[in-house]
Amino acid sequence: xxxxxxxxxxxxxxxxxxxxxxxxxxxxxxxxxxxxxxxxxxxxxxxxxxxxxxxxxxxxxxxxxxxxxxxxxxxxxxxxxxxxxxxxxxxxxxxxxxxxxxxxxxxxxxxxxxxxxxxxxxxxxxxxxxxxxxxxxxxx
Amino acid sequence: xxxxxxxxxxxxxxxxxxxxxxxxxxxxxxxxxxxxxxxxxxxxxxxxxxxxxxxxxxxxxxxxxxxxxxxxxxxxxxxxxxxxxxxxxxxxxxxxxxxxxxxxxxxxxxxxxxxxxxxxxxxxxxxxxxxxxxxxxxxx
DNA sequence: CTTGACTCTAAAGTCCACTCCAGGGTTTAC
DNA sequence: GTAAACCCTGGAGTGGACTTTAGAGTCAAG
Numbered sequence: 001x002x003x004x005x006x007x008x009x010x011x012x013x014x015x016x017x018x019x020x021x022x023x024x025x026x027x028x029x030x031x032x033x034x035x036x037x038x039x040x041x042x043x044x045x046x047x048x049x050x051x052x053x054x055x056x057x058x059x060x061x062x063x064x065x066x067x068x069x070x071x072x073x074x075x076x077x078x079x080x081x082x083x084x085x086x087x088x089x090x091x092x093x094x095x096x097x098x099x100x101x102x103x104x105x106x107x108x109x110x111x112x113x114x115x116x117x118x119x120x121x122x123x124x125x126x127x128x129x130x131x132x133x134x135x136x137x138x139x140x
Numbered sequence: 141x142x143x144x145x146x147x148x149x150x151x152x153x154x155x156x157x158x159x160x161x162x163x164x165x166x167x168x169x170x171x172x173x174x175x176x177x178x179x180x181x182x183x184x185x186x187x188x189x190x191x192x193x194x195x196x197x198x199x200x201x202x203x204x205x206x207x208x209x210x211x212x213x214x215x216x217x218x219x220x221x222x223x224x225x226x227x228x229x230x231x232x233x234x235x236x237x238x239x240x241x242x243x244x245x246x247x248x249x250x251x252x253x254x255x256x257x258x259x260x261x262x263x264x265x266x267x268x269x270x271x272x273x274x275x276x277x278x279x280x
Numbered sequence: 281c282t283t284g285a286c287t288c289t290a291a292a293g294t295c296c297a298c299t300c301c302a303g304g305g306t307t308t309a310c
Numbered sequence: 311g312t313a314a315a316c317c318c319t320g321g322a323g324t325g326g327a328c329t330t331t332a333g334a335g336t337c338a339a340g
Contacts, residue, residue, distance in 0.1 A: 005286065015287085020328060035336055037287060046270045053269045057249070058242045061327070070260045078263035082253050085265060089246040092239050099236050102198040106229040109197070113222050120210050123218035125225060129193045130186045145316065155317085160298060175306060177317055201297070 001030065001039040011048035018048075026051060026065050057085075058092050141170065141179040151188035158188075166191060166205050197225075198232050 008015045021027040022038075027047050029038035047068075054064045067084065070076040112124040120126060148155045161167040162178075167187050169178035187208075194204045207224065210216040252264040260266060 003287080014329080016329060017327080019288095024327090033287095033336090035287085036289090037336080049271075050266075050269045053245075053271075055327095056242060057245050057269075058239065060325095067266070071266070073260070076260050078253055078258045078260060078265070081260060081263050081265045082250060085246050085250050085253075089243055089250070092243045092246070096236055096239050096243070099198070099232050099239075102196065103229055103232045103236065105197050106225050106232070110222060110225050110229070113218055113225075118218045120213075120216050120218060120221060123221050125218070125221045126190075126207070126211070129190045129197075131189070131193075143317075154299075156299060157297080159318095164297090173306095173317095175317085176319095177306080195297095 001041060002044065004029075004038045004040070007040045007044055007048065010045055011052070013048060013052075021048075021051065021061075024061055024065065026061060026068065058088055063088070141181060142184065144169075144178045144180070147180045147184055147188065150185050151192070153188060153192070161188075161191065161201075164201055164205065166201060166208065198228055203228070 002010070004015045004018055008018055011018075018027065018038075022029070027044060030041040030044070031039050033039060050068075051061070051064055054067065055061075059067070063084070067081060070080055109125045109128055112128060142150070144155045144158055148158055151158075158167065158178075162169070167184060170181040170184070171179050173179060190208075191201070191204055194207065195201075199207070203224070207221065210220055249265045249268055252268060
């Protein structure tokens with residue numbers, strides 16, 4: 001059994017974050033000592049890694065909690081998990097496109113101002129940012 | 141001279157947002173009526189568009205305030221603006237890469253589970269998320 | 281036996297860009 | 311003249327994932 005500090009060290013996370021996960025319903029200690037210290041079993045580390053990897057895939061903690069709850073649901077099958085992964089991939093694609101169009105807009109601004117020795121008042125970048133047609137599509 | 145409501149309508153933004161910009165030092169009304177109503181000049185609309193376009197390029201309001209302050213600084217030249225644009229493009233590129241690796245991680249998980257009829261306990265996605273090597277690099 | 285490292289709780293703070301609210305005053309249209 | 315539509319201020323709320331703080335109890339080593 002691991003105390004919160006040991007689990008935190010093993011998972012490279014702060015004890016505070018672990019307590020936060022508990023409050024969010026993602027990871028409860030197996031038991032407590034008589035004095036109230038949290039004690040975690042071996043699977044806690046696997047759970048911590050699960051959370052970290054899912055976060056690295058773009059899932060929020062609320063979504064991760066849902067993924068974990070699928071395990072409790074008898075009728076849920078792997079397809080439910082797969083569907084959530086596919087949806088998240090779509091969300092990521094949309095965000096990536098949005099940021100790519102921001103980057104492309106910056107590309108155009110930077111190119112417009114290849115020689116940057118003018119004063120800020122004459123800067124083509126500043127001017128372009130005031131134009132109606134300049135810039136990227138709004139981010140969502 | 142425009143009241144806050146007129147400017148808001150022209151800029152397709154809420155009056156609350158305009159008051160927020162004022163509090164953040166991005167856009168002050170030209171003057172006020174005797175009763176305290178904000179009155180904006182014509183350049184206010186150009187300023188609103190500047191803010192919106194810069195946001196669409198990924199700049200935060202704090203960064204936009206800095207861009208605007210460059211105009212007040214005598215010694216600042218267009219290169220300063222250009223440098224900020226280049227730096228922002230770098231930041232965007234980093235975020236895009238991070239999200240692309242998230243998406244690629246999801247690709248692998250989804251492929252691993254082409255047939256999703258198993259129970260969640262045997263789901264290859266759930267299993268992979270618990271492995272040390274699974275997942276993408278952490279987002280920053 | 282004491283010092284220092286660890287743990288506990290509950291609540292508040294952080295960042296960002298707003299939105300929403302209450303409780304007023306003002307202006308415009310009919 | 312009155313109702314609707316507008317405007318004002320200050321402050322609280324939102325979401326997300328924590329961190330920080332304060333005050334207090336607990337445990338291991340020397």
